[in-house]
Amino acid sequence: MAVIKDVAKLAGVSVGTVSKYLNTPELLREDKREAVEDAIQKLNYRPNLFARNLRVQDSKTIAVIAQEIRNPFHAALFNTIRKEAMKYNYSVVLYSINDVNGNIDTLFESLPLHYFSGLVLCYFHDMEQSIAFAKRHDKVPMVIMSNSDRYFNEYDSAKIIHADFTLGIEKVCEYLISRGNKNIAYIGCKTKDTAHEPKLKGFLMTMEKYGLKPHSITRLEKEYTMETGYESAGQILKCGTLPDAILSDTDIMAVGALNCLRDHNIKVPDDLMLASCDNIEFARYCCPRLTTVNVPIEAMSIKAVELLVAQMEDKPHLSTGTSFELELIIRESTK
Structure with a gap:
């Protein structure tokens, strides 16, 4: 691949002249401008726009x-x-x-x-x-x-x-408890910043505040996707006892969990309640629509x-x- 030095050598001009052609060609004499143009065409030279921006x-x-x-x-x-x-x-x-x-x-x-x-x-x-x-x-x-x-x-x-985010999860967790849910399962994902996970922290603090213990905490080492939510809900169902509610720390996982529950003939909210956090567009249009925290x-x-x-x-x-x-x-x- 041709570089600016190749163009300058073929055109018989300096690198600075080629650079001037690329930026302000109107300032060059006609003979030099034509020489540079001819060299660029013969070499099929393409200027590196990123490099030009780096210089300025x-x-x-x-x-x-x-x-x-x-x-x-x-x-x-x-x-x-x-x-x-x-x-x-x-x-x-x-x-x-x-x-x-x-x-x-x-x-x-x-x-x-x-x-x-x-x-x-x-x-x-x-x-x-x-x-x-x-x-x-x-x-x-x-x-x-x-x-x-x-x-x-x-x-x-x-x-x-x-x-x-901690306060957001506290709000939705307190609401679930106010609705009579004491046996609440939590789903999320493991992150690298494990010492400071604000959503999980908010859930645990709220449960402790009301003297409650989580039904289960499922945090897979995966990305926040519907598939991860589906798999997480599946693991909760394997526990044998159904929780009163599931709290997901993202809407996208809650949508996956909702589909897993539906596939197992578990009705939301009749059999258990489901809530989450983010308020993405899916939360407003899935069925049933999700209770969530708006970020x-x-x-x-x-x-x-x-x-x-x-x-x-x-x-x-x-x-x-x-x-x-x-x-x-x-x-x-x-x-």
């Missing part, structure tokens, strides 16, 4: 680091960030942390970190790694979307968007872009982070 350090591109692209929760997050960034004339590139086994740094081996104008970290399942990454690259404009307020003290709080992902994403643009363009921004409330949404799966 203004790619007008934002990198979004999400957990799993297939999850509707992260898809909604990315779509909102993408549309909001367009208003400021920025494009967005989406990375899935699952593609590199959870190692954020590996994502930037082919395209260096400093190519991007800024980053939004939405890696909720390993907040410790997100904070550590942000500290290592503190010169890069960056916003972190956090699942717990504990990280305000570990990083620049003005660069954190926060929603209290205001659109509002959080818009605020993330606002804070990031303020950093990238050196504009005034908030001195402290932004927190969002999680609202309990009651639907048919618990009625």
Whole structure:
């Protein structure tokens, strides 16, 4: 593959002249412009746009680091960030942390970190790694979307968007208990940040508050998918005794669990109740519709872009982070 030096040699000009042709061809004399054009055609040269942007350090591109692209929760997050960034004339590139086994740094081996104008970290399942990454690259404009307020003290709080997932799960768990459910099963996934899993923490704290013990806790080492939810519900059914309710820490798993229960002729909510967290679109349209906790992902994403643009363009921004409330949404799966 031809490089810029090859073009310069064939055209009989300097590399700087070829670079000027690629950026401002109107400033070149006609003879040199024609020589460069002829060399480019003969060599079938294609300029490296990424490299050009790296030199000027203004790619007008934002990198979004999400957990799993297939999850509707992260898809909604990315779509909102993408549309909001367009208003400021920025494009967005989406990375899935699952593609590199959870190692954020590996994502930037082919395209260096400093190519991007800024980053939004939405890696909720390993907040410790997100904070550590942000500290290592503190010169890069960056916003972190956090699942717990504990990280305000570990990083620049003005660069954190926060929603209290622990409190969200507490709300839905308390509602299940208020409906007479004492024997509650919990399903989720094991994460790398096992010491600080806010949703599981909220469930256990609430059960202890009311003097209750979980029916079971099923956390597979898999991704948050409908298939994982289906398998988790299947494991609960193997326990022999049916719980009063199942609390899933994501809607996408709850939809899978709902289908598993239906396949085993267990009716929701007649035989047991089902609730979850996120309020993705599936939760509003499955049957029965899911009781869940609304994570205001659109509002959080818009605020993330606002804070990031303020950093990238050196504009005034908030001195402290932004927190969002999680609202309990009651639907048919618990009625």
